[in-house]
Amino acid sequence: MVLVTEIQVAPVSFESASHRELLDRYREHEQDIKSLQCVLMQELESLRDELELSPESHAWIEEYFNDEVTVFHVLRMQRNNFIRSHAIECMHRNVVWRLDHLWPLRDRPVCNTKLLSVLSSTHDTALGMPMLHVTIGSIHDDIHSLISYSAECLRLYIQRLNEIESTNKLSSPTVLQYLILLDIKALSLKVDNLDILRWTVEEIYPKFPGMLAAVYVVNYTWTQGGIWHVIKQMLPDRALRRIFFLRERDLLDRFPPASIPRAYGGSLPDGASLPLFELFWPSSAPNSASSDRHARSANSDPVPACEPPLSRISLSSTSLDNPFFGYPTTWQRGTAFLRHGRRRKRDLVRTLLVLLWRRWHLRIYSVLWIIAILVILANVHVHRLAPRRVALSLWFWFRNAPLKFMR
Numbered sequence: 001m002v003l004v005t006e007i008q009v010a011p012v013s014f015e016s017a018s019h020r021e022l023l024d025r026y027r028e029h030e031q032d033i034k035s036l037q038c039v040l041m042q043e044l045e046s047l048r049d050e051l052e053l054s055p056e057s058h059a060w061i062e063e064y065f066n067d068e069v070t071v072f073h074v075l076r077m078q079r080n081n082f083i084r085s086h087a088i089e090c091m092h093r094n095v096v097w098r099l100d101h102l103w104p105l106r107d108r109p110v111c112n113t114k115l116l117s118v119l120s121s122t123h124d125t126a127l128g129m130p131m132l133h134v135t136i137g138s139i140h141d142d143i144h145s146l147i148s149y150s151a152e153c154l155r156l157y158i159q160r161l162n163e164i165e166s167t168n169k170l171s172s173p174t175v176l177q178y179l180i181l182l183d184i185k186a187l188s189l190k191v192d193n194l195d196i197l198r199w200t201v202e203e204i205y206p207k208f209p210g211m212l213a214a215v216y217v218v219n220y221t222w223t224q225g226g227i228w229h230v231i232k233q234m235l236p237d238r239a240l241r242r243i244f245f246l247r248e249r250d251l252l253d254r255f256p257p258a259s260i261p262r263a264y265g266g267s268l269p270d271g272a273s274l275p276l277f278e279l280f281w282p283s284s285a286p287n288s289a290s291s292d293r294h295a296r297s298a299n300s301d302p303v304p305a306c307e308p309p310l311s312r313i314s315l316s317s318t319s320l321d322n323p324f325f326g327y328p329t330t331w332q333r334g335t336a337f338l339r340h341g342r343r344r345k346r347d348l349v350r351t352l353l354v355l356l357w358r359r360w361h362l363r364i365y366s367v368l369w370i371i372a373i374l375v376i377l378a379n380v381h382v383h384r385l386a387p388r389r390v391a392l393s394l395w396f397w398f399r400n401a402p403l404k405f406m407r
Helices: 012-028 030-051 055-065 068-075 084-101 143-167 191-207 222-234 248-254 288-298 345-383 387-406
Strands: 116-120 131-135 178-183 212-218 243-245 313-315 329-332 335-338
Touching (some): 012 030, 030 055, 030 084, 055 084, 068 084, 191 222, 212 248
Parallel strands (some): 131 178, 178 212
Antiparallel strands (some): 116 131, 313 329, 329 335
């Protein structure tokens, strides 16, 4: 049996300090954010030709580049560390992923409004962030698309809140993250649930980095201790520090009752929550899929009815076609991406060693042969070996030396 006592609840002051520190970093790097956005807008024209963007998808990508909060989170990612070139590569990869998985927006999955809903505005919580209510139940038929579109909805929701505050000239701080109130009453230990969690951490979180401030888990019982023990092995340490297990009285100590549903001891009416998807993609949205296909066909030559799927081309670190010479690169959709997502020093050192060997391998061979001859002659002088034995040793070494260096 796994005891629930191993779970600790962090004080509110800890979360408030982290939030204030994040706001300070955002204000500190505002100029870097705007500078990066200018570069992204300049490269948008070349992306339009490479990715064959329609006017609708071009405007959609432009809106994504205009999201200052997203650009800030991409800049501060651990692998980017506020390095502009790394952030640009990351944004380009995100654009390709978004076109493959989120566009056209008309293809959003049908979602149960009781499963995902926004509980509060930024002014209802003590930390000044919106809160999302998530109830875990049976697995959705299209759960991967549901999670992808939910993350995009939250990004748009944060962007809309900041635009409203900017338009009304409010003095509230910029909304950078959101909170999740997670009800795991119906959670069960299944392979599908664990696979979905692993996929979310590896695939979705890097595409929407830094937007999740904390997860507050409610209705946790000791019978689910085994599930938590398995989940802890899958999540990185930085994610575990954002998960808190609370009781009803803990929720009321952290948040105003008006932002907590009545089912958890608050005063928020059941019908006051906002359906997440309907905020941005009503069912009457125009079919952007047909317009996107029409724009692509009008600007391109006729293609066969059966078009082969897009493939990835791997470029070696020493290829002349590699725009990131010295690092292994993958080419897809007319855009080059670093294979490992960043410029690793080990790849550069390996490339330099390969180039050094190609340039000087003959001279290295010559030096090694001379050293070998001197060593053998020294052995002849010391041990007074027979001339025939010396000749056989030299012949054997010269014959096998290239094989040794090729291994």
